Amino acid sequence: MHIDERSRYLKEMGITEWSVRSTANDSAPTAESQHAIPNQEPKVYWLFYGQAPGGDQERLFQNMILALGLLPKEWEWRSPTNTQTPNTHLPCVAFAFGEQAAQVLSGEQEPLTQLRDVVLEIAGQDIPLIASFDLAHCLNRPKDKALVWQDLLLARSVLQSL
Template sequence: MLKEIGIEIFWPQGARELPAEEAPVLLNALDEPPPPVRARAPAPVPRESAPVRPQPLVARERTGGVGDMGWDALQAAVAACQACKLCEGRHNTVFGVGPQQADWLVIGEAPGENEDLQGEPFVGQAGKLLDNMLRALGLDRRENVYIANVLKCRPPGNRNPEPEEIAQCEPFLRRQVELVQPKIILAMGRFAVQSLLQTTEPIGRLRGRVHRYNDVPLVVTYHPAYLLRNLPDKAKAWSDLVLARSVLQGRG
């Protein structure tokens, strides 16, 4: 599997040098002693080396291989990834859910506690709200929507993602977009929006327009967790979904 994701492991070769032994010298009491004969040192005896644990994955080691991975290899690479400190506290990586090719791709920010425990994005109350929003458009995460996150591991205490963590996961997400081949991307939440669009603009200034990520039309909206705390903005989120549907239907 490690070979499959483009990592080479080198096992150190150790050798133990044995001390050379001098050949015995016979002395004749009547003659001058002959010059000492130098014996050849025995060949080094190989010493069995202990296996070396693979070093954590880092972006420069996997950037070249991720772009060629299929679904199985990509999911295995995410599950084995130790490129940042988020791997230390996770229960599960959260890869994604949905059909491997779909017209709709929903991208959230990072797993929360429930997602970390279940290994699936958008579960819990925020996930139920998202499912209801999608259902209103005739969509279902199991049938015609693929859902993924910018980060594949939960930040401790649900803190905000750090730039280094986003950078480490970005090749995985980019490859997911290439494999899903969506016709529309719905980016949910400030960190998802800003990382995908490489901007610091707030969501309020980015809504209502069609952006692009990897040449795919992208529509910005609020995260369901935010909507649970700010009920009046549900109407704005619904208009964002309608815009995304219009773009998909060629009317946006």
């Protein structure tokens, strides 16, 4: 099967085609470059919930923040027990890393596999909630990082529709 034909079939089925790219000449964004525009005002607000990351989990999370292009003022990390409404006028979305965080925040009891790919809501609040795998799971099963990225993109699309 020719590559163009395969690409056409995948596109018709709604499957995103991934390709490997060389990173030898690419310069990765750094935390310093993220702060390059000091006076830029935040436009959105993300609440990330889950077990506090450390080590490799922290690096993975910071890479996610960079990939989303979030400014430091546009997000915060919270414990799942902290359901206090954020003090912001900006459009807001919550993202739960892990089954326990998703269940505590949403009040749902279903397993994570059923809570993913669904726009939930923080119980008692009008804040959309997206559930995904926890960071430790991503490190143990690297293929699932793509699923977490899909969940992050879902959260971003929900946020853009607010």
